[in-house]
Amino acid sequence: RRYRIAVIPGDGIGKEVMPEGVRALEAAAAAFGFTLDLEWHDFACCDYYARHGQMMPDDWKARLDGVDALFFGAVGWPDTVPDHISLWQSLLQFRREYDQYVNLRPVRLMPGVPCPLAGRKPGDIDFWVVRENTEGEYSSVGGHMFPGTDREIVIQETVMTRHGVDRVLRYAFDLASKRERRHLTSATKSNGIAITMPFWDARVEAIAPEYPGVTHDKYHIDILTAQFVMNPQRFDVVVASNLFGDILSDLGPACTGTIGVAPSANINPDGRFPSLFEPVHGSAPDIAGQGIANPVGQVWSAVMMLEHLGEAEAAAAIMGAIEATLVSDNGRTRDLSGSASTEACGKAIASLIG
Amino acid sequence: RRYRIAVIPGDGIGKEVMPEGVRALEAAAAAFGFTLDLEWHDFACCDYYARHGQMMPDDWKARLDGVDALFFGAVGWPDTVPDHISLWQSLLQFRREYDQYVNLRPVRLMPGVPCPLAGRKPGDIDFWVVRENTEGEYSSVGGHMFPGTDREIVIQETVMTRHGVDRVLRYAFDLASKRERRHLTSATKSNGIAITMPFWDARVEAIAPEYPGVTHDKYHIDILTAQFVMNPQRFDVVVASNLFGDILSDLGPACTGTIGVAPSANINPDGRFPSLFEPVHGSAPDIAGQGIANPVGQVWSAVMMLEHLGEAEAAAAIMGAIEATLVSDNGRTRDLSGSASTEACGKAIASLIG
Numbered sequence: 288r289r290y291r292i293a294v295i296p297g298d299g300i301g302k303e304v305m306p307e308g309v310r311a312l313e314a315a316a317a318a319f320g321f322t323l324d325l326e327w328h329d330f331a332c333c334d335y336y337a338r339h340g341q342m343m344p345d346d347w348k349a350r351l352d353g354v355d356a357l358f359f360g361a362v363g364w365p366d367t368v369p370d371h372i373s374l375w376q377s378l379l380q381f382r383r384e385y386d387q388y389v390n391l392r393p394v395r396l397m398p399g400v401p402c403p404l405a406g407r408k409p410g411d412i413d414f415w416v417v418r419e420n421t422e423g424e425y426s427s428v429g430g431h432m433f434p435g436t437d438r439e440i441v442i443q444e445t446v447m448t449r450h451g452v453d454r455v456l457r458y459a460f461d462l463a464s465k466r467e468r469r470h471l472t473s474a475t476k477s478n479g480i481a482i483t484m485p486f487w488d489a490r491v492e493a494i495a496p497e498y499p500g501v502t503h504d505k506y507h508i509d510i511l512t513a514q515f516v517m518n519p520q521r522f523d524v525v526v527a528s529n530l531f532g533d534i535l536s537d538l539g540p541a542c543t544g545t546i547g548v549a550p551s552a553n554i555n556p557d558g559r560f561p562s563l564f565e566p567v568h569g570s571a572p573d574i575a576g577q578g579i580a581n582p583v584g585q586v587w588s589a590v591m592m593l594e595h596l597g598e599a600e601a602a603a604a605i606m607g608a609i610e611a612t613l614v615s616d617n618g619r620t621r622d623l624s625g626s627a628s629t630e631a632c633g634k635a636i637a638s639l640i641g
Numbered sequence: 642r643r644y645r646i647a648v649i650p651g652d653g654i655g656k657e658v659m660p661e662g663v664r665a666l667e668a669a670a671a672a673f674g675f676t677l678d679l680e681w682h683d684f685a686c687c688d689y690y691a692r693h694g695q696m697m698p699d700d701w702k703a704r705l706d707g708v709d710a711l712f713f714g715a716v717g718w719p720d721t722v723p724d725h726i727s728l729w730q731s732l733l734q735f736r737r738e739y740d741q742y743v744n745l746r747p748v749r750l751m752p753g754v755p756c757p758l759a760g761r762k763p764g765d766i767d768f769w770v771v772r773e774n775t776e777g778e779y780s781s782v783g784g785h786m787f788p789g790t791d792r793e794i795v796i797q798e799t800v801m802t803r804h805g806v807d808r809v810l811r812y813a814f815d816l817a818s819k820r821e822r823r824h825l826t827s828a829t830k831s832n833g834i835a836i837t838m839p840f841w842d843a844r845v846e847a848i849a850p851e852y853p854g855v856t857h858d859k860y861h862i863d864i865l866t867a868q869f870v871m872n873p874q875r876f877d878v879v880v881a882s883n884l885f886g887d888i889l890s891d892l893g894p895a896c897t898g899t900i901g902v903a904p905s906a907n908i909n910p911d912g913r914f915p916s917l918f919e920p921v922h923g924s925a926p927d928i929a930g931q932g933i934a935n936p937v938g939q940v941w942s943a944v945m946m947l948e949h950l951g952e953a954e955a956a957a958a959i960m961g962a963i964e965a966t967l968v969s970d971n972g973r974t975r976d977l978s979g980s981a982s983t984e985a986c987g988k989a990i991a992s993l994i995g
């Protein structure tokens with residue numbers, strides 16, 4: 288078993304946590320007998336933009352041709368490049384051009400991670416957010432009229448297709464069908480966003496009969512965010528449009544205290560293109576360069592990548608090492624009231640793999 | 642002092658909490674020497690739709706001509722009328738046609754209300770959400786193509802105007818300038834929603850110099866929802882687009898345990914049209930008809946209405962009565978682990994006004 292992995296650290300703390308993600312991967316490869324060909328890339332970051340006036344080389348697709356997965360850090364350095372440029376020319380481009388139409392993120396109360404909600408303990412909260420990752424509110428269609436005048440108007444279109452909505456709904460129903468509680472919650476806002484969201488609701492109803500073993504309900508996004516805080520134990524799989532999924536998959540980890548720890552998978556389920564694995568956190572300019580960033584989000588992303596590649600045993604071993612480190616005395620970083628550096632945390636995890 | 646108030650109970654628990662809102666208003670009028678002409682209306686509810694095939698009479702504007710304010714309950718009864726029809730033909734129509742371009746909602750940790758966040762106490766959390774209330778993501782422009790086929794597409798346009806954005810930003814900066822901390826937080830998503838939201842950010846920067854005493858920052862909506870849970874003490878005034886404000890003004894009250902208690906004001910600041918005051922909660926079909934709904938959101942909305950009408954003393958008296966009732970033994974409804982009925986809670990509040 289041999290895997291070609293594109294390693295793209297990106298900006299800020301991305302560059303600091305990536306070596307720890309790789310350390311865990313290499314430990315797992317040694318322990319479980321597979322080979323990793325790691326190809327490091329210096330593009331998709333704002334340094335590259337500073338040198339070349341764009342985030343990626345024109346031939347980025349050729350350079351990544353044939354890789355089995357992308358292992359991604361974090362991108363964005365607003366002092367150098369406006370976020371909407373850095374992101375649309377990197378992460379958002381991968382998601383679209385590689386048709387990674389599922390963004391999958393766990394919301395799990397972990398041992399050793401203090402929870403901002405009162406009276407919750409590990410096991411109480413354990414669900415997935417399935418986010419549509421290619422269309423919807425993240426649209427490149429629209430425009431700007433009368434710029435610089437009092438009549439200035441901007442318009443941006445949300446575009447949803449039956450093709451795009453149905454496939455992510457099926458992925459979410461399918462995931463729910465394999466869980467114990469078999470329940471799917473759909474995020475909507477059909478009372479206010481009265482063209483696209485009633486369509487989303489109708490597609491949920493159209494697809495639900497294909498999964499008779501799965502129960503489902505829906506919440507408007509406003510009250511759904513409230514429910515994440517008030518009744519997070521209620522959820523099993525939550526499916527959402529691109530924007531709503533973006534919000535819910537930051538809010539969910541925040542509710543479990545794991546925003547610095549949570550991973551995500553940008554998946555092309557049909558396997559025509561490589562999938563991309565990255566922590567939920569961003570490049571964090573405020574703490575970059577100090578060696579104090581928590582690398583667990585990056586390492587947990589390695590777990591999701593190995594699961595995707597079929598290395599379930601190795602994935603489970605890393606996950607066990609993460610959990611043990613989170614409750615240990617010396618592996619926790621500052622954000623979890625420990626004192627370990629990024630590297631010390633990464634080494635603690637790697638030492639437990641095997 | 643004499644005020645003409647349109648009273649519109651709406652659906653579900655709206656009909657149950659409205660009498661308690663009115664009870665408080667009448668007690669305040671008696672105690673502080675002003676007169677209320679209350680005009681009850683049976684439209685803007687789904688019963689009306691069932692009888693007439695529309696939510697409001699064609700001449701609703703004539704019927705409401707000259708009122709000083711609208712006192713509104715809650716609307717929506719999805720078993721009878723789809724939400725997007727009931728809302729667009731009532732509440733959302735008032736907001737637009739009466740140009741109520743500010744939606745103002747307090748987020749305040751109240752005594753007697755259990756907080757779902759760990760370790761917070763009354764006083765720790767106290768901020769306002771200022772929501773743009775007429776344009777943005779709540780747009781009626783868009784369409785549906787190839788319906789019923791595999792090629793089906795829906796498109797909905799977010800429309801932001803300089804006129805619409807600037808005026809709500811000015812309202813928010815102005816509100817911040819009158820608070821102790823003088824800080825404004827702008828909700829954005831300019832990294833992903835790359836046409837409209839960078840415009841929003843640019844308008845914030847364009848208007849900020851008019852308010853040199855106010856500091857400001859911005860957060861992307863995903864991490865902002867996370868910050869509401871992790872660091873709610875950080876906020877003073879939060880300004881947001883229509884959709885983001887909708888989300889934040891449900892999430893904020895959820896974080897303070899007050900989702901059943903929070904009020905809102907839909908304000909036409911230039912006074913050309915009447916403003917509308919309503920609880921944050923909806924019609925709650927699940928508990929409607931049992932007499933157990935919490936009327937505090939409706940009563941607190943009366944407080945906001947009286948402040949708007951210039952009856953500050955009466956408003957403060959009702960607010961004091963609410964606070965006393967929330968910590969009392971016998972005024973709390975079931976959602977606050979009390980056993981009072983809607984009416985008992987309303988009477989407890991009214992008895993303390995004066």
Ligand SMILES: CC(C)[C@H](C(=O)O)[C@@H](O)C(=O)O
Nearest residue numbers: 478479509728732733887923
């Ligand atoms: C009922 C719904 C259309 C409304 C909105 O989204 O504005 C409500 O959630 C609110 O916040 O007043």
Ligand SMILES: CC(C)[C@H](C(=O)O)[C@@H](O)C(=O)O
Nearest residue numbers: 374378379533569832833863
């Ligand atoms: C950086 C940003 C464009 C991105 C998104 O909105 O998708 C991020 O928030 C995420 O969730 O991956």
